[in-house]
Amino acid sequence: MIILDCDDLFDTWRQQARWLLSHQINPDQVSWSVREDADLFASDTHYPENLGPFQARVPLELLTLLQNAAQYCGEQRWSLLYEVLWRVSHGDRTAMLAGDKLGSELHRRLKQVSREAHHLHAFLRFIALPADPAPKDLTVKAALLDMQTLPEYVAWHEPAHDILRTASEHFIGRLGRHRWMIATPKDAVFYDGQQLIHKRQCPDAWESLARNADDPHGELWLTYYSHIFNPARLNPKVMQGHLPTRFWKNLPEGPLIPALISEARTGKQRDGQARQIAERRGKVIRG
Amino acid sequence: MPLAAPPLLREHRLYQADFLLRSYGYKANELLSGPGDLALDIDPKLAWALEHRDAFPLDLNRAEPAMIARIPGIGIRTTQRLVELRRQRRIRYEDLTRLRCVLAKAKPFIITSDYHPRQAESTSVLLREQLRDRPQPQQMALWA
Numbered sequence: 001m002i003i004l005d006c007d008d009l010f011d012t013w014r015q016q017a018r019w020l021l022s023h024q025i026n027p028d029q030v031s032w033s034v035r036e037d038a039d040l041f042a043s044d045t046h047y048p049e050n051l052g053p054f055q056a057r058v059p060l061e062l063l064t065l066l067q068n069a070a071q072y073c074g075e076q077r078w079s080l081l082y083e084v085l086w087r088v089s090h091g092d093r094t095a096m097l098a099g100d101k102l103g104s105e106l107h108r109r110l111k112q113v114s115r116e117a118h119h120l121h122a123f124l125r126f127i128a129l130p131a132d133p134a135p136k137d138l139t140v141k142a143a144l145l146d147m148q149t150l151p152e153y154v155a156w157h158e159p160a161h162d163i164l165r166t167a168s169e170h171f172i173g174r175l176g177r178h179r180w181m182i183a184t185p186k187d188a189v190f191y192d193g194q195q196l197i198h199k200r201q202c203p204d205a206w207e208s209l210a211r212n213a214d215d216p217h218g219e220l221w222l223t224y225y226s227h228i229f230n231p232a233r234l235n236p237k238v239m240q241g242h243l244p245t246r247f248w249k250n251l252p253e254g255p256l257i258p259a260l261i262s263e264a265r266t267g268k269q270r271d272g273q274a275r276q277i278a279e280r281r282g283k284v285i286r287g
Numbered sequence: 288m289p290l291a292a293p294p295l296l297r298e299h300r301l302y303q304a305d306f307l308l309r310s311y312g313y314k315a316n317e318l319l320s321g322p323g324d325l326a327l328d329i330d331p332k333l334a335w336a337l338e339h340r341d342a343f344p345l346d347l348n349r350a351e352p353a354m355i356a357r358i359p360g361i362g363i364r365t366t367q368r369l370v371e372l373r374r375q376r377r378i379r380y381e382d383l384t385r386l387r388c389v390l391a392k393a394k395p396f397i398i399t400s401d402y403h404p405r406q407a408e409s410t411s412v413l414l415r416e417q418l419r420d421r422p423q424p425q426q427m428a429l430w431a
Contacts, residue, residue: 099372099382 002030006078008162010070017082023052027086032078056089062096065110071162072109080105116159117167123247124171126153126180127213146203148192151181156210156250164189165198172196183210218252225253231264300325307331310363311356328419333359336396337411343396344407347378358396359418360389392418 002025006013013032020030066081084106087095094100098107129152153175157164168182168189181190188202199206215221248254304325307313311332318331326334336343336359345354347369356366365386372378380402383390395406395414406414 094372094375097372097375098368099378099386101385104385 004030004032005034006032010067013070013078013081017085019051020082021056021085021089022054024054027079027083030079030082058085058089062088065096065106068113069106069109071113071166073161113161113163116161117163119247120157120159120163120167121170123243123251124155124157124182125251126155127215128153129213147190149179151179151190153178153180154210154213155182157182157184158246158250159184169196181206181210183207215252222253222256226256226260229260234261234264236261294327296327297324300327300331304331312353329415330359332357333392333418337415340411344398344404345396346398348373348400358393360391360393
């Protein structure tokens with residue numbers, strides 16, 4: 001049994017997989033583990049450092065599939081990829097198709113990853129930082145944050161998979177030359193107007209900047225959201241499919257949703273906004 | 288003005304028909320030949336398949352991709368995946384479960400290398416009765 005640690009990096013895994021494949025090492029003899037300590041079934045067989053005799057040829061599209069599926073966080077994150085690679089390089093192309101047992105798992109992961117990227121694009125809320133009047137203060141703060149300049153917009157997001165680096169490129173086109181930063185529990189990205197800087201470990205200062213930002217228009221958005229929430233067309237099951245509950249806590253309107261759903265169930269579908277309008281103070285019109 | 292509001296399911300059926308027209312190559316008169324509305328209890332694709340039983344069951348290992356996409360419960364994406372898969376090996380019944388087809392609907396209309404539908408001989412009326420969406424049972428009103 002060979003235990004490898006690729007530090008959750010695709011390029012490292014790729015080098016390791018190439019080496020394993022060249023020595024024709026079976027997938028069931030390899031496992032990837034983050035921990036340093038040896039596996040129970042670890043053996044001391046030594047393999048040479050350089051590449052072995054077997055020359056694998058795989059289609060280019062497989063590489064893209066593996067690279068995308070590698071962003072999935074879960075059990076057997078890397079060993080499944082090696083198994084797919086092994087089967088395809090030994091002439092069994094069904095391993096990369098969705099109809100196959102292994103391939104369907106690969107495609108399930110691909111779908112989860114692309115869906116998580118969609119969640120990032122859909123549920124990220126950038127908050128504009130106040131333009132600080134004291135320039136001295138600004139530079140100190142920026143230095144503290146390990147940035148040249150402070151971002152104009154910050155956001156906090158909790159993705160389930162390692163999609164931040166690739167999926168956040170979407171915002172470069174959307175936000176032009178604005179500077180923005182996205183912090184997550186794991187990693188963080190900062191766009192300084194020129195290039196995207198990715199930190200594998202989100203610095204604490206970045207995290208606190210993103211989590212403590214105060215949205216000046218927050219109240220307005222909550223009012224707007226609770227008014228466009230259409231009780232007549234509410235379908236809670238579909239809603240939770242599109243907007244999973246794990247995102248509610250980071251969305252400003254999240255705490256409002258349960259109340260809005262229960263209001264819709266207890267008669268708001270009939271009365272609409274009648275109650276809120278009744279609560280308003282009327283105007284006296286004098287003739 | 289109609290006396291009662293149309294059921295929300297009517298809108299759903301219209302969207303389904305819209306997708307069939309735009310991506311599946313159906314013609315409007317195939318989906319709605321006579322006067323009247325689309326059926327509410329079965330989707331338009333199933334309705335078409337039940338009217339054209341002579342085209343089914345289809346052998347997934349041989350059929351034209353355009354015809355596979357017309358099987359109820361099998362969509363465009365699944366069709367592409369089936370075509371990719373059958374280039375490598377023959378399609379078996381369990382592949383369809385993995386591709387997450389709506390097998391309850393697809394079953395009477397498909398043949399794979401290890402499956403032949405029992406319902407191939409049942410009449411369309413009987414199949415429609417088996418496959419139609421049943422409304423959720425409703426609690427009766429107390430003071431009706």
